[in-house]
Amino acid sequence: MLFEICPGSLQIVTLLLECGVEVNTRNYCGQTALMQACRYGHWEVVQTLLLYRANVNRADYLNGRTALHFAAVSGHSRCIRLILADFVPSIIHPSNILQPVNCDESAPVKNYPDRSSLARVVNRAADGGITSLHMAALNCHTECLQLLLDLSANVNAVTIQDGTTIDLIGAGSAPLHYAACGGSIPCCQALIAKGASRIATNCNGWTPLQVARLLRRHWLEPLLIPDSSIPVQPLPPSRYLALPLSSIMKIARDCGWRIVDPAPVDADPCSVCLERRCTVAAEGCGHELCTRCALYLCSTNIIATATSSPPGAIPCPLCRHGIVSFVKLPTTMSLKDLAKMNLASLTLCTTCTMEIPELNSARALLHKGENRGCRSLEPLQW
Template sequence: MGNSFGCSASGERLVSAARDGDFVEAKMLLDCNPCLAKYSTFGGLNSPLHFAAAKGHNEIVALLLENGADVNSRNYCGQTALMQACRYGHWEVVQTLLLFRCNVTRADYLSGRTALHFAAVNGHVRCMRLVVADFVPSAPYESLNAQKLSDRTDSSNSKTKNEQSSLSKLVNKAADGGITALHMAALNGYFDCVQLLLDLHANVSAVTFHYGTSMDLIGAGSTPLHYAACGGNLKCCQILLARGASRLSLNCNGWLPLDVARMWGRHWLEPLLEPNSDLPIPIFPPSNYLSLPLMSVLNIARECGLQFSASASDDADICAVCLERACSVAAEGCAHELCVRCALYLCSTSNIPSESSIPPGSIPCPLCRHGIVSFVKLPRSSAKEIKLPLSLSLCTPCMLHPREQDVSETVGSPDMRKKRVDSVSSDIFCPVTCSPFPSVAIPLCTCNEGPCPNFDAGESDHQEESPQRSQSISDEQEKMEGMRLEKTTCSSMFWGRRSCSREHQCNAEINA
């Protein structure tokens, strides 16, 4: 037996090579049959690209993409290789996938999580800043911050401007239950992620959907401050309050953030979260992981490629950092020249202390320490060496041009919030039952009297209700909801039991 390519044995060999990081084996198989790059497993529909991205084998990821692998291929759960790389924090793989123009706005089928959600729930801040690289312009941070402040003061146009902002749409994109990346980072106490998201215009007042959430112990309609109070991280609560979070916000259970902190035993947060608290809140500078020149150098790398090896006959200057490749980009301001690979690595890995003298969000030049906000391409850098797969021109929308609204982007519309009943996988909150909450054991199922109800019964209920729903919801809205409307009846605490089992099936293949 085999899949559509009829090469099951060779495909499984490529999967094993991608999982184990055997570059020689992978290259030999792809040289014999490049179509193997599009192979997918039978159970979880994971491609070799999923395995290589999850394990962090960057060279194999690049090899697969150069041989025609679809950068946006989905597995059985709708997860892409970018989501797998962000889940495990492999920022170099994320960087390679971005060079091949992966779609960073796609959401999985189970719970509507984007790559930004996967990075935020595990605290991978480098992956987060790479995911948003195409949406943060290479401009001085002061001008961006001034625009944000002007939007706040102009109450009549602030909502419209935020809806039109691609960056705001990506950062504030809600998964099932209305949970944003800021909720996840605040819950798990990742201060660097919270700080970066707030600098990227994350909505500090975003609330989870009122019809329910995956964590009833926090409550539906909760803000990121409620989640930070549950997590117990003091700095996360402080920066949320400093950026405009309200201590008086009530969720659907009528709980203040102070009530959530008391319920979870976070007594050290009570003086800060008291409604009449007079504790001073520190002023937080911009995030150390804000990288403004990343967009410019990423576009240059896509256009010209990463390899510019200078021969003896070339008159191009050699990069003073790596001493191997020819200089292809120049820093605006100091005009020092670097190769595009070194410039991209510098923008992806730098962590500049807040006390630095350079402007916020800029990267220090490795030669003179001058703050770099943008890179420009040198005139002699014209070769294009990144070979994009042919499938990209057919299935990958460009992130920098207008496109039709994706189905996954309709999550945040007010009408859809009232009518959708989605499920959130309990895997989103895996840290809740792990190290951040060692003293709290949250059951995955509350059906203690007997076995869990059969999901077929839930499906039959859904089918019986569908005629009534069709009378109140238009056909167009039902199309947009699609297969995401799925009702499970197992637990009032975690809805996505069946979704969770599906995801475990896909991940079991990768981690086997």
């Protein structure tokens, strides 16, 4: 089954998907292949499943966790980046990664996805009200936590009393309570920098400081005391942000990405792989790449661009210009257009075959039999 072999088996998963296996198939726990791939951190499998439109909102039967929960609890930042790619805008304001450059109604709507959709996916709660941010904080995954915070995760989300889950800290706990339980100083600093309250209490009346003392995380006390003098500086944007990922995934779904189409003799090949023809261009610098190389670049890059580029821009491999979006070249045809061309070619060939001598002889014989009044010959269906 797809969900049983997906970890580390990219070629087999791709083959099964191409043969028509349902991408959202569940196992007996209600887990999909996307959840399993996120659990083990196989980002290439995650990317392939998402290109086949895997559903990121599905939750398992055990405790309501989505693929984002599985990626956060295991600390796989690349998987989180891919899961949320379709919800992150390509054009943003430098001071706020979720704020469009301008709100002019004449601007293209495609550049401004619904911010509430991103917030709903990021803040989706499993049983007990536990969000992905709680899981990342508890397991001390600073990179995942910072990425979730940059993508509108609610720093004040609290757990709820639920008989299906075991909460050792208590209901009403915020992510800072969970970070104190995990004992990570960077996670606590990131949450406080985003506005987490040091004096918030859960249903047991515990503050994050009391949770740290209860679990003997004494190194956190200077940071978590209400009148702490330790300065907490605003953190830079996560290096796992990838603005152009949304645009290149859309192009890959529309135009394909697995077909190895060698570059024509009279055209320049992709500047990265030097094999395939160029299908997309980077907005801004205009350098051309093939779809597969652009996908790989956006999925793996963790190198910051120049300070003048918006947070989340990917540096161009040729000129280091910050890329915020990809556009397909005029010569790049969509899969629908290619299918129409193939259908037109097939229709043309079928029409031509109707004029071969054998069929013309059959028509003549039928016409001759009808003229003689022969009833044994039935009309042929052409």
